[in-house]
Amino acid sequence: MSFIPYDLTPEKIEQIQLKGLKWTVKHAYQNSQFYKKKIDTAGVKPEDIQSLADIRHLPFTDKEDLQTGYPFPLLSVPFEDIIRIHASSGTTGKRKVLAYTQKDVDLWAHMFARCYELAGVGPKDRVQIAVGYGLWTAGAGFQAGCEKLGAMAIPVGPANAEMHCEMLVDMKATVFCSTASMALLMAEEIHTRNLVDQTKLKTIILGAERCSKSMRSRIKELMQVEHIYDIYGLTELYGPGTGLDCSLHQGIHYWADHFIFEIIDPVTLTPLPPGQAGELVVTTLHKQAAPLIRYRTHDLTRLIEKPCDCRVPFPMHDHITGRTDDMFIYRAVNIYPSQIDHLLSNFDQVGSEYQIHLKQRENGRDLMIIQVERGQNSPADEDQKTAELIAAEIRKKILVRTQVEITGYGDLPRTQRKSKRVFDHRNGD
Ligand code: DLL
Secondary structure (H helix, E strand, C coil), rough: CCCCCCCHHHHHHCCCCCCHHHHHHHHHHCCCCCHHHHHHCCCHHHCCCCHHHHHHHHHCCCCHHHHHHCCCCCCCCCCHHHHEEEECCCCCCCCCEEHHHHHHHHHHHHHHHHHHCCCCCCCCCCEEECCCCCHHHHHHHHHHHHHCCCCCCCCCCCHHHHHHHHHHHCCCCCEEEEEEHHHHHHHHHHHHHEEEEEEECCCEEEEEECHHHHHHHHHHHHHHHCEEEEEEHHHCCCEEEEEEEEECCCCCECCCCCEEEEECCCCCCCCCCCCCCCCEEEEECCCCCCCCCCEEEEEEECCCCCCCCCCCCEEEEECCCEEEHCCEEECEEEEEEHHHHHHCCCCCCEEEEEEEEEEEECCCCCCEEEEEEEEECCCCHHHHHHHHHHHHHHCCCCCCCCCEEEEECCCCCCCCCCCCCCCCCCCCC
């Protein structure tokens, strides 16, 4: 049985999208006071949505809207239809709590099974799940998708490295699922313990945070796997599993029969054409408990127009390059951490781990210190030269002066969750 509908055509996807869009707007308008008010204020009526282009008349929703109806924001079904909630910690204020009906949970598992199938995972596989279980959507999502697919789940969660190594070796896991930070931590652990020959891993599925090119190649090399797949998702949009790159790794195929993805300019909020990078805005087509209408993810990516060479009938978006709120201003220049890790990836002398510290000198001028780990096999006596080369490259490409410090391999902290890269000490942080 295949979870990927290979016979879907672009025309059929459009039909499904229009029907789903009309249903979602009507459903939200009729059943949620919040959405009714928002849609009324925008001067739109559900009947006005007659084509996919009409989506532009609908108002945006944003993370602040999740505070309005806390603890059950966007709720569009009777309370007794909710069978579960999940939550993720917002950076400020209250947690984002999202409710699910049985149908929402079933659909999410189905979409997740598609992700596994696309990653070449089948019933004979053994899937070690190394993400958090509980309020966070990650564990529940990876677990439900695995069971739906019929593979064997090894639900270790974010346990210690000892336990993960034991399970990897004894259970002969073939697939490992985690954040990029956790995968790096485990890859180094397996390498240090000399266990790679005793593991049977062939596939790694990473998500929940950006993974630089160098981090990806480091994990691949240390774990000796054939493929690393990028899985995207967010709590508001069920959780992980909204799409995944296929084995050609040309972009992330997303389930356009369940969502409409738009890219907008995050400042002017104008929709951008395919190919242009901007903020991803999502509209759900079949989500019951907490539908999303033009929800601003604040994630930066672009839609890829070129069809993939694989047979998967779903369109693609690019890897997430950052978040609109990741951007920091240093000496009047807007900088995203991804610009820094992209540059660092070009230096073989350094590893994938880095931290950016923003400080203020006594004279009031800002100072950026970039700490980056030496590559595992790079000689320490070249640190000074490497630091100068990196600083010069940043000066040339990003037009700012920085102080680059090379630290020993393994000196920067590893985490099982999402890594924090930027530390802004300018306001006493
Ligand atoms: O991180 C869901 C998830 C869990 C996805 C495990 C994949 C794997 P939240 O905690 O709500 O949900 O965080 C969502 O994480 O808006 C992105 O900024 C970031 N993110 C998620 N997947 C990726 C990815 C989960 N593949 C936020 N690449 C999103 C880059 C990602 N960033």
